[in-house]
Amino acid sequence: MSATVTNIFDQQLDRNHANYATLTPVSFLERSAAVYPDRTAVIHGNVRRSWLETWSRCKRLASALQRLGVSAGDTVSIIAPNIPEHYEAHFAVPMSGAVLNSINTRLDPEAVAFIMEHAETRVLLVDREFSTVVARALRLMSRHPIVIDIDDPQFEGGKLIGQMTYDALLEKGDEQFQYQPPEDEWKAISLNYTSGTTGNPKGVVYHHRGAYLNALSNIVSWGMTDKPVYLWTLPMFHCNGWCFPWAVAAVSGTNVCLRQVRVEPIYELIRRERVDHFCGAPIVLNMLNGAPDELKAGIEQNVRVMTAGAAPPASVIEGMESLGFSVTHVYGLTETYGPSVVCAWKNEWDELSLTERARLKSRQGVKAPMLEGLVVADPVTLEPVPADGKTIGEIMMRGNLVMRGYLKNPTATEESFDGGWFHSGDLAVCHPDGYVEIKDRSKDVIISGGENISSIEVEDILYRHPMVSEAAVVARPDEKWGETPCAFITAKGEVTEEEIIAFCRENMAHFKVPKTIIFGDLPKTSTGKIQKFMLRNRTREL
Structure with a gap:
């Protein structure tokens, strides 16, 4: 006669509201507004808003979106540079229950139209700088979203093509809006599209849990301390700004907005606002390296730089560090919420020459704090390659920092998760110390x-x-x-x-x-x- 055996820890120790909450990065904003209500959250030219003001605006926007008819699971798209409205959308849209789709500002009308059709965009927020492209995209679409204009005073030109402005929409919102976190942290929070260089782009779906954890992973892997001043050189449309809209809120830092990535305003803002963190592709670092010496003068604070994208040449890293900037090299894909691998620094490397340190930093590194698995393996057998720094395999990841999948594309999703790993398509070696180094894209x-x-x-x-x-x-x-x-x-x-x-x-x-x-x-x-x-x-x- 068999008896049912129950683990003693499963007896009357159930999940409830007192001991469990779904993970969502919206909670970071709520906390910063409560703990540091007067601390500066956003700087954009003459605009300076506190965390409490930002929280209030996000509640009004979330409320107004619902009053427009936006409901759970709808898509709200935005086409805008790195301005406060784009930052607010990263919180307000998920607060409304919708999914944020931040669209690449350099796409042509055909690509923009495809994305909005594929995403079934209900509402589109568009900065007037991109009104011409959007107007042409709308003419290509069979079903139009509700269009809201962002009228940023820092930009002159463009047209207002929407039903109302962003500010008018906020006025329709309720500042007393009661935000309700999602019941399931697996719910979609954002939708990002791949570059689509060999066909139509694929829609990558992020969930609340992954966004929350990758924001924290960024903080830990970069050693972000309390009250960082973060300059928005990285596009917010790129993997949701590598999850840094949420990361900066988690540490109650300051977001310094930037409409255009140009050398002069970057160095000016670093000096004036005492910026101590920014991200950028190697091409941005190379641009800063090549700037005239007079632009680089007068920066006294330690500035931390996070770079990823195409593997940065060691010479680019060496150039930045010679300026006194501390470079952290990370690696990831749209499908992994941006950075999921980091070239974690070891103290014993401090004694090496600048050139040798730069060479080590040019490697992609090891799994980020919140990534569960990283391996360089044979793409067919899934057997890990020897850690000899020579044998080439494919980088694969698994864990909470991997997307839910591709929207409306189960075949591509299944292929990318073959064998229980996400297949990156990047070819790499694993060094004896366990650090991975990309040697090429499989197609390159x-x-x-x-x-x-x-x-x-x-x-x-x-x-x-x-x-x-x-x-x-x-x-x-x-x-x-x-x-x-x-x-x-x-x-x-x-x-x-x-x-x-x-x-x-x-x-x-x-x-x-x-x-x-x-x-x-x-x-x-x-x-x-x-x-x-x-x-x-x-x-x-x-």
């Missing part, structure tokens, strides 16, 4: 005469040349070798193809040396990533 490996050539490795050498400002290496079709490396270079001054090739031959195996050098500006995404697919297309025309 150059196979020349049967030999695999890492485009990132070649680019790293090119960046060491004193006359190279930017570099990207792609495969060029070749009748004899199948493919050969082709380097696209933005030069700082006069330099010839022969000089570049000679430099490469001195610093790398000869089969890796680019056979073709093309000078000029490089096409980039809005987040600073070089669009290699466009460069590959150009090689077919050579």
